[in-house]
Amino acid sequence: MSTLNVKKVGTGFLLEYGDVRLALDTGIKGETTLLSHSHADHIGGLKNAGHIIATSGTFDTLEARGNSYSKNITLIRIGDTFGQIGVNITALNAGHVLGSTMFHLEFNDGLTVLFTGDFNNVDSFVHTAAEPVEADVLITEATYGQPEWIFPERKSVYDNILDTATTIIDEGRIPLFSAYSLGKSQEAIGLLQSGGFRIISGNISIDKVCSVYNNHGVDLRHYTLSSLGLSDILESGAVVVSASIRHTLNNIRRSGNNETAKYLEQKMEKYSLSGWTLGKFRERGFPLSAHTDFKGLIEFAKAVNPRVAYVFTGSASEFSEHLSAEGINAVPLE
Numbered sequence: 001m002s003t004l005n006v007k008k009v010g011t012g013f014l015l016e017y018g019d020v021r022l023a024l025d026t027g028i029k030g031e032t033t034l035l036s037h038s039h040a041d042h043i044g045g046l047k048n049a050g051h052i053i054a055t056s057g058t059f060d061t062l063e064a065r066g067n068s069y070s071k072n073i074t075l076i077r078i079g080d081t082f083g084q085i086g087v088n089i090t091a092l093n094a095g096h097v098l099g100s101t102m103f104h105l106e107f108n109d110g111l112t113v114l115f116t117g118d119f120n121n122v123d124s125f126v127h128t129a130a131e132p133v134e135a136d137v138l139i140t141e142a143t144y145g146q147p148e149w150i151f152p153e154r155k156s157v158y159d160n161i162l163d164t165a166t167t168i169i170d171e172g173r174i175p176l177f178s179a180y181s182l183g184k185s186q187e188a189i190g191l192l193q194s195g196g197f198r199i200i201s202g203n204i205s206i207d208k209v210c211s212v213y214n215n216h217g218v219d220l221r222h223y224t225l226s227s228l229g230l231s232d233i234l235e236s237g238a239v240v241v242s243a244s245i246r247h248t249l250n251n252i253r254r255s256g257n258n259e260t261a262k263y264l265e266q267k268m269e270k271y272s273l274s275g276w277t278l279g280k281f282r283e284r285g286f287p288l289s290a291h292t293d294f295k296g297l298i299e300f301a302k303a304v305n306p307r308v309a310y311v312f313t314g315s316a317s318e319f320s321e322h323l324s325a326e327g328i329n330a331v332p333l334e
């Protein structure tokens with residue numbers, strides 16, 4: 001019987017079992033990487049990877065964000081299994097951002113492992129919820145792995161965002177929602193579009209990722225900073241979605257539109273879209289998260305029903321204790 005080894009390397013992990021070595025969310029010289037998604041904190045050292053397995057959504061968003069890999073890549077579709085390197089690797093939807101994947105591994109002797117990457121267990125406007133599958137070993141994220149992180153129903157968060165946008169526009173001001181350029185911005189744009197708002201994307205990084213979503217069949221329509229008549233659009237009642245307000249204002253200024261930048265700066269009412277807005281030092285905003293909350297993490301782990309769980313990210317050691325209290329032997333990966 002082989003021993004399973006999982007250790008932290010770079011932005012991810014090295015998993016070893018028998019003759020199989022797999023890098024998870026990091027690049028290790030000459031090794032195969034299973035890449036769960038393209039957020040910056042999961043893609044370290046990819047240039048070193050000997051082989052990368054990921055979905056087309058992950059490769060396309062990587063490229064849209066300035067990283068491209070054409071050499072020795074394997075595209076895997078959600079639901080498909082790749083079995084050419086001594087282990088059956090099945091891609092499962094992670095519900096976090098476009099293309100985000102959990103990997104279910106089945107070794108020759110029957111041992112199974114589930115690696116979640118970042119995941120979300122609730123449906124959003126543009127992503128579908130991750131579903132648990134049973135595995136002997138679970139390697140799970142725990143970004144919100146402490147009991148104080150319980151998010152409200154997504155529907156009520158959505159309603160609050162739409163109501164606030166309406167109120168702010170009625171007051172003659174400009175609602176600006178700040179959100180990560182990959183995933184959250186597209187969710188915000190999809191939501192605001194459903195509410196009939198005129199939406200301006202504040203960053204080219206958002207525009208590029210939106211076009212990948214459009215190519216993957218998610219219908220997102222918005223104005224960009226280079227749209228004709230930007231100041232008229234702003235003055236007639238619009239919503240801005242921005243990943244960086246500083247860049248948004250600088251880009252407007254750079255296009256020679258100082259007055260428009262000044263108008264936006266004076267009129268904007270900023271709201272963050274993030275789970276962290278629930279926190280102690282919270283910014284004004286709404287707890288719209290691309291991650292599972294504490295309750296969801298516990299429920300998910302129980303449904304996977306592993307013999308051992310390895311826990312990574314922010315609250316790894318606290319969440320390991322909570323899992324152990326639930327009867328799941330858990331080890332933080334730090």
Ligand SMILES: [Zn+2]
Binds near residue numbers: 037039096118
């Ligand atoms: Zn992520």
